[in-house]
Amino acid sequence: MHQGSFQEEKSMNRQEKLGILANEEGFDSVDAMIESASTDGVVPGICVNDGCDFTTEVEDDTRDGHCEYCETKTVQSCLILAEVTE
Numbered sequence: 001m002h003q004g005s006f007q008e009e010k011s012m013n014r015q016e017k018l019g020i021l022a023n024e025e026g027f028d029s030v031d032a033m034i035e036s037a038s039t040d041g042v043v044p045g046i047c048v049n050d051g052c053d054f055t056t057e058v059e060d061d062t063r064d065g066h067c068e069y070c071e072t073k074t075v076q077s078c079l080i081l082a083e084v085t086e
């Protein structure tokens with residue numbers, strides 16, 4: 001475990017968001033979440049804005065879901081974040 005430095009790397013952000021989301025949803029790992037999500041039409045999603053960890057259930061191909069905190073279309077499904085779904 002290490003505290004996040006103030007980096008603005010988007011690719012690193014994706015992995016962090018997946019980790020946060022898996023933790024929020026009670027999965028042991030990102031892989032377990034992806035495996036579970038890939039058999040379901042409704043999957044966990046998370047806002048990808050820096051500093052916002054809003055999570056909600058979204059459709060598996062959601063990449064512009066509404067974030068209730070940011071009021072922007074920045075919620076992506078875990079499958080999109082993991083690039084499982086095209």
Ligand SMILES: [Zn+2]
Binds near residue numbers: 047053
């Ligand atoms: Zn947000």
